[in-house]
Amino acid sequence: MERQLRMKKVITVIAVCLLIAVYIMIFLFSADDAAESSSLSVAVTRKLINLYYHFFSGNNNAVLTVPVVTDDAEAIVRKMAHFTEYMAVGFLSFGIAVIWMQRIKAGIVAVTLQVFLSAGLDEIHQYFVPGRYASFRDVLIDTAGGIAGIMMVFLMYKIRKRRR
Numbered sequence: 001m002e003r004q005l006r007m008k009k010v011i012t013v014i015a016v017c018l019l020i021a022v023y024i025m026i027f028l029f030s031a032d033d034a035a036e037s038s039s040l041s042v043a044v045t046r047k048l049i050n051l052y053y054h055f056f057s058g059n060n061n062a063v064l065t066v067p068v069v070t071d072d073a074e075a076i077v078r079k080m081a082h083f084t085e086y087m088a089v090g091f092l093s094f095g096i097a098v099i100w101m102q103r104i105k106a107g108i109v110a111v112t113l114q115v116f117l118s119a120g121l122d123e124i125h126q127y128f129v130p131g132r133y134a135s136f137r138d139v140l141i142d143t144a145g146g147i148a149g150i151m152m153v154f155l156m157y158k159i160r161k162r163r164r
Contacts, residue, residue: 008099019092023118026085030122034131038074045077082138083145090115090149098157108150115146 032040093114097107119142127134 012096012099015092015096019089019096022085022088022092026089026122027125029081029085030126030132031129033129037132041074041078041081044081045074048077049073079138079141082141083148086115086119086142086145087149087152089118090146091152092149093146094150094153098153104154104157108154111150112143112147115150116143119143119146 029037029040090111094107094111097111098104101107116139119139122142123134123136123139126132
């Protein structure tokens with residue numbers, strides 16, 4: 001019993017540190033002005049397109065350079081970044097909740113609310129950054145990512161519970 005409690009505490013400390021790191025990363029990305037943010041998105045989009053062509057073109061030695069990144073491709077990468085960041089938030093937060101809370105449904109509601117509120121605050125923060133704007137659609141994308149993270153932990157919890 002003592003060992004289990006110690007393990008719960010260690011996992012919690014690690015998860016909280018990772019969660020803080022994710023929130024700092026989200027804050028720093030949101031603090032970038034429009035030009036910096038766009039430049040990073042274009043660079044990441046180019047890398048992803050190059051990786052795609054490298055692995056799926058059949059020519060693994062090809063070195064491609066993507067001359068133009070379309071607005072659509074960049075928008076998809078931006079939205080996937082939103083989704084992925086908050087999926088990590090949902091995963092880590094709900095992981096902590098599962099470890100310490102007895103009522104799983106209450107944990108799902110609490111973490112979903114946490115994700116929604118933090119996504120909203122992030123968008124409000126972006127509103128005050130030059131060239132950036134707040135988007136309720138991004139809040140919904142972020143929340144969907146958080147719910148995906150919650151569902152990953154929930155499925156892991158159910159599988160583990162069934163094996164016992």
